[in-house]
Amino acid sequence: MRRLILIGRSEAGKTTLTQALRGERIHYNKTQSIGYGEDFLIDTPGEYLQTATLGHALALYAYEADVVGLLMNAGEPYSLYPPNITCMVNREVIGIVTQCNEGNPDRAENWLRLAGCEKIFRVDSVTGEGVGALIDYLNEPGHPVYH
């Protein structure tokens, strides 16, 4: 299974998505540091994206992953991702719209496409909607594996 790093501002839903992908009970757990375990997920604190000097850590850890996931909660009022930021890594970069049944998922998807994501997943980590499609994608054969 390819390893996915989750990037997004605080409250984007990264940790909740890790719980849904792992089949764990959904519970709030603020991320304080990079969550680098032995499995297929790398969780990151939202502050690393929101603070320019900490952004380097995301760039570094992206190279420990096979796929980079840029998350955006459908309710987010603006995007932190510069246009075409995906060209900064030589990994596949996917967009993930979380909490997709609320807010404005189309707008979130457009922002992720503007950032350069060509493949977008819409998920609701609480109901589990769309989570299976993401797991299938990570299991898909024929993609480069670096780790």
Ligand SMILES: Nc1nc2c(ncn2[C@@H]2O[C@H](COP(=O)(O)OP(=O)(O)OP(=O)(O)O)[C@@H](O)[C@H]2O)c(=O)[nH]1
């Ligand atoms: N209904 C619903 N709620 C969600 C979803 N994703 C996240 N939430 C809620 O949003 C809140 C924040 O989610 P987290 O997963 O902790 O966000 P995070 O991106 O890990 O935030 P940091 O750890 O601060 O970077 C929690 O209360 C979640 O229950 C989703 O897909 N659907």
Ligand SMILES: [Mg+2]
């Ligand atoms: Mg978190």
